[in-house]
Amino acid sequence: MLKQALEFLDVRPGRHYIDATAGAGGHLKAILSASNCPDKIIGLDRDPAALSRLTGELGDGVQLVHSNYSEIEHVLPQLGISTIDGGILADLGVSSMQIDDPNRGFSFLNDGPLDMRMDTTAGWTAEQLINSSSEQELANIIYKYGEERESRKIARAIVAARPLQTTGELAELVGRCVRKNRKGPARFRDTSHPATRTFQAIRIAVNDELGSLEKFLRSALKLLMPGARLVVITFHSLEDRLVKQIFREAASNCVCPPRLPVCTCNHKSELLIMTRKPAIPDDQEVLANPRSRSAKLRAGEKTA
Template identity: 45%
Template sequence: MLKVSDFDHIPVLLYPTVDALNVRPGGIYVDCTAGGGSHSAEIARRMRGQGILVSIDKDDAALAACMERREAFEGINWMPVKSDYRDIDDIIRSLKIGKVDGIMADLGVSSYQLDTAERGFSYMKNGPLDMRMDPNEWLTAAEVVNKYSRDDLERIFREYGEERHAGRIADGICERRRTKPFSRTTELAAAIKEYMPGHGSGEDQHPAKRCFQAIRIEVNHELSGLESLLQDGIRKLKPGGRFAVISFHSLEDRIVKEAFRSAESPCTCPRDFPVCVCGKKSLGTVITKKPIEPTEEEIEINPRSRSSKLRVFERNDNEQYN
């Protein structure tokens, strides 16, 4: 079994996130991305031996490390669950919990996943083209890179990676794979760099970063899962319950921002209507009008936190959409 000591992961925005949840003893909390259990452990510490904590992850290694952390806390009903956070509604129903006091999600890839070459997430480490959060799923990065059509590759690079050279890179990949399919991460990263104008010499980051992000999102269906999590999670909060989400790139952040904004102001009536006739009522309040970002000190300790943003929503007592 993988141990906490093996699951090397520095949590991002740890205290701002748990602070935002207003954790209290006896409450019910859900960590939708358990990772190695760092955020879950801090939530458990503040629960002071009372309440229920559900830690969800679809990575077996992450859950194994999380379960080891659980041994240090007595009194709390801490339940690790292997699942996808898109299924939060089914998970909570199956546990017969009802409404919860707080939900959090850290949408980043863990340091363990990035640093373990065999997982295939990193363009800096030589490993198989995998990128599956759940190794039991069938779709891999190799399948995407070698089997997707040229147009589909361009689409995911442009939409999920916001890569301005998406078409050119897709052309290069399709030309290369005709004679030799891609199988290794560093092989693909080098090819992407080669296909970019000037071989990516003007980039502030590795030229393959955006395309690797796009492939990872496609393999794990991350954005559609996030939309389901946000929609269902808000409805599972008790009045006064909070939802805290850490995002790492603009696509995720826009989805979180829009979901929270729509829950706060769902009215679809034209602006010039004197009164609301659509009947849609606010579900709560966006606590973070601007996202919380890491301090310079945190960025220095953990450079991977640089792009992170935390947004928080608080549920009201409107029961309209429960």
């Protein structure tokens, strides 16, 4: 959603812009060419491989920082930046580079080690999580982050088959537990791979994706100056729900629980929501890049 992201960011030369998920640099390069001020553009990514590839491509000028975007409030001051007058973009999830590399362990289509860490320098791998969590913990992860109805059955099968070491083993095992509805009219048929939800769940847990996202959104709202923009592109409903909720809170003049008869929170609105409904990719983009079909973009302008 490059064009729409750029429109919502409204890039102006001379202002600071942060691409919190630099990845392969598509958005970053577009921001750069609209701003024409490389020293005001900063790219973050928690994947060191993505950053070193991008450093080779961009050379000096744009600052690229290896960091989880949840740490943005600490990272920017280290670069001498305390507020952002332009905007912050986050294009969440995994990149095609990460999915397509079997060694990263994100794909159920290619066999590889069960890793799934976006930051390969830190944290637990999927293999460690899968082989050491209890059956109940696994069922909770698969249900909560994958919204998978067969979570208990899958967790039971994983525990019985442990130790698991490869994505192929996990995908095959999940395939035996999940029956997909492949009958009836085309629009009711589930054509996704049976392991899609389980892989998504394990990936979210390994990378603490929702925890990082919440911390990032709250920090970004503090860093933005009035008039600056926050643009977030999500790829599944759990992320989108969190972005929607935090945007709503930030745009509201009261965040008291609904049962309170009078407002006691003294909350003041600090965000103008620019997308009443999330923007979505057009048919042309989905045709050219099928992975974009679940993308949703929400944007807001800081007002206070």
